[in-house]
Amino acid sequence: MSVFSEETIARLDELISRYPTKKAALLPALWVAQDVGGGVLNPDAMEAVASHLELPPAEVQGVATFYTMYNKVPRGKFAIEICHNVPCMAFGAEELIAHCEHSLGISAGETTPDGHITLARVECLGACCNAPAVQIGSKYYENVSAEHIDALIVQIKSLPDNPDHTPQGLISETASF
Amino acid sequence: MQEQPQVLYKNRYVPGINTLEVYLQHGGYESFRKALTMTPDAIIDEVKASGLRGRGGAGFPTSVKWVAVPKNRDQEHFLIINADEGEPGTAKDRDLMNALPHLMIEGCLCSLMALNASKCYIYIRGEYIEPWKSVQKAINEARKAGFIGKNVLGSGLDFEIYTHLGAGAYECGEESALMSSLMGERGMPRMKPPYAPLPQVKGVWDKPSVVNNVETVSTLVPILAMGGAEYTKIGYGSPRSRGTKLFSISGHVNKPGIYEIVLGTPFNEVLEIAGGVKGKLKTYIPGGSSMGFAPPTPMDYPFDYEGIPQNTKTLGLGSGGLIVFNDTVPIVPLAARLTHFYHHESCGKCTPCREGLNWMAKIYDRILAGAGRESDVDLLWDICDNIRGKSFCPLGEGAIWPVMTSLTLFRDEYLQYIRTGTYTPPVAVTTAG
Numbered sequence: 001m002s003v004f005s006e007e008t009i010a011r012l013d014e015l016i017s018r019y020p021t022k023k024a025a026l027l028p029a030l031w032v033a034q035d036v037g038g039g040v041l042n043p044d045a046m047e048a049v050a051s052h053l054e055l056p057p058a059e060v061q062g063v064a065t066f067y068t069m070y071n072k073v074p075r076g077k078f079a080i081e082i083c084h085n086v087p088c089m090a091f092g093a094e095e096l097i098a099h100c101e102h103s104l105g106i107s108a109g110e111t112t113p114d115g116h117i118t119l120a121r122v123e124c125l126g127a128c129c130n131a132p133a134v135q136i137g138s139k140y141y142e143n144v145s146a147e148h149i150d151a152l153i154v155q156i157k158s159l160p161d162n163p164d165h166t167p168q169g170l171i172s173e174t175a176s177f
Numbered sequence: 178m179q180e181q182p183q184v185l186y187k188n189r190y191v192p193g194i195n196t197l198e199v200y201l202q203h204g205g206y207e208s209f210r211k212a213l214t215m216t217p218d219a220i221i222d223e224v225k226a227s228g229l230r231g232r233g234g235a236g237f238p239t240s241v242k243w244v245a246v247p248k249n250r251d252q253e254h255f256l257i258i259n260a261d262e263g264e265p266g267t268a269k270d271r272d273l274m275n276a277l278p279h280l281m282i283e284g285c286l287c288s289l290m291a292l293n294a295s296k297c298y299i300y301i302r303g304e305y306i307e308p309w310k311s312v313q314k315a316i317n318e319a320r321k322a323g324f325i326g327k328n329v330l331g332s333g334l335d336f337e338i339y340t341h342l343g344a345g346a347y348e349c350g351e352e353s354a355l356m357s358s359l360m361g362e363r364g365m366p367r368m369k370p371p372y373a374p375l376p377q378v379k380g381v382w383d384k385p386s387v388v389n390n391v392e393t394v395s396t397l398v399p400i401l402a403m404g405g406a407e408y409t410k411i412g413y414g415s416p417r418s419r420g421t422k423l424f425s426i427s428g429h430v431n432k433p434g435i436y437e438i439v440l441g442t443p444f445n446e447v448l449e450i451a452g453g454v455k456g457k458l459k460t461y462i463p464g465g466s467s468m469g470f471a472p473p474t475p476m477d478y479p480f481d482y483e484g485i486p487q488n489t490k491t492l493g494l495g496s497g498g499l500i501v502f503n504d505t506v507p508i509v510p511l512a513a514r515l516t517h518f519y520h521h522e523s524c525g526k527c528t529p530c531r532e533g534l535n536w537m538a539k540i541y542d543r544i545l546a547g548a549g550r551e552s553d554v555d556l557l558w559d560i561c562d563n564i565r566g567k568s569f570c571p572l573g574e575g576a577i578w579p580v581m582t583s584l585t586l587f588r589d590e591y592l593q594y595i596r597t598g599t600y601t602p603p604v605a606v607t608t609a610g
Contacts, residue, residue, distance in 0.1 A: 087500050
């Protein structure tokens with residue numbers, strides 16, 4: 001029996017209908033599976049995607065592990081992702097990362113012990129003209145200063161859950177993907 | 178400073194231009210209506226006359242790319258839009274998709290007419306959730322208004338546009354890797370001509386396919402509105418680089434931002450448009466990190482596809498992501514950061530890129546940790562030389578270029594950094610009196 005609900009299956013079938021082959025729906029299907037898993041792409045969900053798209057499970061796992069935005073290990077409810085590529089670096093991204101590491105008490109790439117916040121370094125976010133840039137969920141924050149990020153951290157800590165934690169949350173929200 | 182005609186950005190700052198209602202009030206979808214009355218060949222002729230070149234990075238003439246596609250509706254073929262913008266320093270497609278989604282959708286529809294195709298996939302990078310929402314909303318609106326779907330505007334033609342969200346792989350911006358990714362595979366590049374058929378013959382799902390950049394298809398809208406010949410008259414009339422282009426200007430300038438600038442504008446004027454350099458110019462990257470670092474002189478050359486002087490040793494205009502650095506910035510951490518970026522994004526398919534970048538990243542780590550050796554400078558160069566021309570796709574080439582150019586321009590600074598572990602910005606010479 002599939003780990004997916006009927007509603008999820010319907011979403012997958014709608015995605016499949018957009019492409020000439022079932023396999024082509026793999027990337028969006030993995031987004032859906034990650035959404036259903038609450039932000040984590042677990043092995044059961046990958047296997048269910050494989051069986052629904054009629055693909056070998058190993059192939060699905062191979063694709064899932066290639067792309068960095070599929071979370072194979074759980075992350076915090078909120079991920080603070082700081083761009084550290086050169087335009088942001090020239091405007092203090094490293095200092096900003098060090099500041100966050102200090103105020104959250106974790107290193108970049110780690111999650112706070114309460115599982116609330118993950119701090120991550122990311123590559124160019126495409127917001128180079130307003131460096132440094134930070135992404136939290138689907139939202140971009142630009143020209144971010146230490147004071148700005150402190151305020152954001154306070155705000156995040158006060159929220160019990162993130163309605164908008166990963167893109168896949170939005171995929172379910174927008175019926176016509 | 179000459180005036181910069183705004184062609185793509187004409188209505189960029191009109192409130193609500195991202196909605197269909199306001200877009201229609203400003204002449205929206207008129208170019209598409211015009212395209213519907215034209216034959217594919219007539220549209221391609223206009224584009225050929227305009228001299229439009231791909232705005233994604235390679236600068237390949239758009240009409241030449243299109244001519245190779247068999248334009249028979251009985252044989253399924255595809256238009257793919259590359260919205261996987263990830264080249265460090267480039268932010269223009271994000272702005273286009275956020276602010277002018279209907280311009281892009283109209284451009285897609287015009288391209289579909291030119292190719293006599295009916296299906297378009299827009300491959301948007303996974304991080305671009307806001308642009309993706311914006312584009313999806315525009316598609317939904319356009320569908321409701323009858324611009325997308327069956328029998329569009331009574332023409333008897335069907336058009337479908339889908340968005341496809343990537344999942345965080347820089348490599349997928351490479352045309353053949355993007356097609357692999359769209360087919361549900363790992364985003365790895367494929368064999369290219371002359372060893373394999375052109376994508377226009379055998380592309381995604383082995384069907385004829387064309388991959389165009391977001392800005393390229395958006396530019397079709399003004400080209401069809403004014404006519405190809407008129408488009409060539411914009412600005413400087415540089416014979417091989419026609420029209421305007423979006424430049425994302427970042428780094429040490431007083432007004433960083435995305436500007437529409439006529440191709441061929443003198444480079445020093447381009448910097449002026451962005452408010453001038455903050456401090457003293459040390460180096461700049463002309464068009465996304467893969468193009469490499471350029472020396473601060475000369476400054477008065479035409480900034481277009483062919484204008485960048487050969488002796489700067491940069492690869493060219495690229496994606497239009499101009500990154501400016503003043504002399505407070507040490508070069509070694511910059512080159513180290515970029516090497517780590519390419520190492521992280523290397524897809525792992527070919528050995529020179531996968532292994533070479535791994536070694537280079539380790540050498541940079543050693544230098545940054547204060548354990549560098551003076552011979553590391555030559556060692557880095559040697560590894561670059563072993564990647565150059567030997568990697569499977571342009572990622573490897575792009576990865577070594579910032580390193581090689583920085584080694585050429587700043588060899589002494591590398592040695593100083595290795596010896597002392599620090600960078601001392603040059604002291605400004607003050608003249609007495």
